[in-house]
Amino acid sequence: MNIKVFTQSAILLSGKKNIYFDPFKIEQKLNDADYIFITHNHYDHYDRDSINKVIKKTTKIIVPEVLEEEISKLTKNYLVVKPNQSYKIDELEFQTVHAYNIHKSFHPKEANFVGYIIRVEDTTYYIMGDTDVLEENKKLKVDVCFIPIGGHFTMDYKEAADYINEIKPKKVIPIHYGSIIGDITLGEKFKKLINKEIEVEMHIKEENV
Secondary structure, three states, X not given: OEEEEOOOOOEEEEOOOEEEEOOOOOOOOOOOOOEEXXXXXXXXXXXXXXXXXXXXXXXXXXXXXXXXXXXXXXXOOXXXXXXOOEEEXXXXXXXXXXXXXXXXXXXXXXXXXXXXEEEEOOEEEEEOOOOOOOHXXXXXXXXXXXXXXXXXXXXXXXXXXXXXXXXXXXXXXXXXXXXXXXXXXXXXXXXXXXXXXXXXXOOOOHHHO
């Protein structure tokens, strides 16, 4: 799969299918999404304007419960999910993982926001959503992890690095920094803390924040 991070937590996995996560500040009208996964309802994750730029007639949208009413106004082609469940849509299998803050109120556990673990073309991708390090995500085994490092609304880059060194994915891609919260330099600070056997792939740069 090809990977693109537009900005913040907006991700595209492209191969046989185009799979978007939390499209945000999409500039071009692409209308090429086969699937759109939304982690929660905050404006930098559920951006209607960006969704309209990637959605097409057959696009299937996956959302947490908090967005059910909102998404039903946009399309009939959607699936509502809860944390800690397994799902299959067409040939696509995925799991949901809790995503919340422990000592902050921005992302409460009771809101049932989610992260996604999705297996595509023999690779397991974990898109964490806006979260801290949790008991629910400490023992996961994944190949590629998209992790928020900006701090304030999520874990910071040091907490994120400790988490990655513990779960040991093959590759990590830092996200959720350099735009709304978290200086652009956090990416390099995070990278320096990661064990050498883990590949760090940097996507967020000055030109796309």
